[in-house]
Amino acid sequence: MRNNAEVTTSAAAQHPAPAQPRPRLIATDLDGTLLRDDKSVSPRTVAALAAAEQAGIEVFFVTGRPARWMDVVSDHVHGHGLAICGNGAAVVDLHGGPGQHRFVKLRAMERETALDVIEVLRAAAPGTSFAVERTGGICHEFAYPPVHIDPVIAIAPAEKLLAEDFDLADQPVLKLLAHHGDLTPDAFLALAREAIGTRAEVTRSSPTALLEISAPGVSKASTLALCCAERGIGPEEVVAFGDMPNDVEMLTWAGRSYAMGNAHPDVIAAASSSTVANNDDGVAVIIEQLIEEARTAN
Template structure:
């Protein structure tokens, strides 16, 4: 591949080291990418409110694709530019289907509004526990509400949690009972949490929106990831790179495998050009 015209990277398990830090080596190469006037885009399952700390550590002020492609966030202006939601009717249909297959599952909803004001961005029902907790330095005060209220407003993504299953097992079970609903079902850890978005909403669709805005050709994009929610993006990019610590589904579609996030795998590739 020639020097890329845009760098896209997943955050957790990819750009951040296992202690959730931007290492000195990775920070230096990001600075060189930006100095060459090449956009560096964060593409993550995280919501916009969990982006500023990472962006500040990396020296980024451009775009972030959040919520697995459902949101495009302008970091420098602290403003959401693009949102793709699930409707309340879709959310209710999903939950009814899931109740029959996984009655013990608990739900949460990420909500994102265009602009800067983000009222009640995260709603959970009683019993929902995030298996990985909050990212380093972040705090959240979720809106605790009955299930009917959690699915009563549009949501960027629906999260389902089941403490007795892996995320892969959950994804298989939920896909089986929602196959006629035209949804995107994925996961970013294997700790019993899956994420559901509207049809066509993936990290690839969000990154494509950014590339159109910046007039960057798909073939000139390099993308890095580590989990199943990165598969569409890594497959879409002109050059897709999987971390050595990546899920097997991602390793299968990547053009290249780099070192793990514990060994600055992103930096090792980008140092070829920057």
Template sequence: MRLVASDIDGTILGHDGKISDRTIRAFHACRDAGVELVFVTGRPPRWLYPLQEQLGHSGTVICSNGAVVWDLEADRLVSAKTLDIATVLEARRIIKDLRPSARFAVETLAGFHLESGFVENESSELLAEFTPAPLADTLTDDDAVVKFLAIVREGTADEFLAEVRPAVGHLASVTHSAPTVAMLELARPGLNKAVTLAGYAAALGIDAADVVAFGDMPNDIEMLRWAGHGYAMASGHPDAISAAGQQAPHFDDDGVAQVLEARLAALGAPLS
């Protein structure tokens, strides 16, 4: 175990926005043992504060499902893989034809654009910070899109994914990670967490066989398959569980911490 790569939401971070003390201790013990830590998330860089405030993490974070590599200590962009505006608008057209009720948003390197209806709660903080408007009106050629989002209020995310992925797969990769919302996340074709994580590990001279990865949702599937030791949370999505080679205990039972504690013990490393 030379590198631990972990998803954040639903894997180490709960709905209450907290990382458990046990999990924090396990990550600190990994760091003390010389194990590299990298967090691999669907979140954009502006939402990484739990890692800083609760874990004291100051290293690299792979954000936006692999589209962005962010240096947390320097608070700067390391690299990005983006979608061009024409592709975003064409994917939007196709999805809108399939699901007229769909609403859309994009995450760019500079901020967030959303259309009217994307956020259901009109009192949302998002609407206080960002003004809804058609993407075709607000996006410019200077906008570097790292994630394109589509949401519907009916059906499940799995159903929405099964309908949309075949129709736009030539334009973008499609996945989802929201457990209770039918929202899809689109990025550059062929891009996923595993692609960027593999590049990061290679730059450190670390093979997949020496990587332990944790995740819980479909956007983690490729990463869990790539890692030599991929653990899906027992509380995770069935597709993630079936894709992973191994299973970590339920999130509520500090599953990530349990696995790390056992692996550190096998290495003879002390737990902090």
């Protein structure tokens, strides 16, 4: 008579797990994921991205960054040339290089929604300061920590920055940013999500108490799903990588997902697998494995 362990092993052998579909698209976050901490793309990662495209696997960069911060990866978008920016608020064609990026899809926040969110969050977390990210750049309040990476268009109270007669009112609002100097990042995120509810999508990717707020239903996952649907690609054919809470929905949606070795605990819980840290080329490690899997399967 066989013991239970033998019965279990025998049953597993008779019913092996189904093979995973061949990946058709890789979706990767940038900061803390594809990029090293010095914001560079390692030679190994460059080679892996090129090999994936050569193998017929599209690569999409899916980031919280605005389009104007995408120069670091402009040379690596290959054929399609597209990247998802602003946590899903924009799809950008990076062909042409720095200064020539073109918006091809916008999922902007309505002015009334932005004002409502600001009012609610001010009441829930006094001391919150705001910035407004538009297609042409960023504007912020006087108390908001300055952004040193690029020039600020205007500094004024958020209500003025969102006024109908503001000089940049014709530029769509891609997202709001909210900063708090006293709350911890995760505490601020939890508080804001409870206060804002379904008015908007609230997430974060910064190590500080800086929240990123998008229009209702707009996230990395939802915009990636739209781009994949346009290509006839299902979630089971997507491999995703991320490290911070703004990646959670994307990692949950994708058929295969990897949390970086340096990932936030919520990301580790959401992903189906893990890889090594960004500074150890964790994305490249998995891409190389995927290409080898495809080669041996042929």
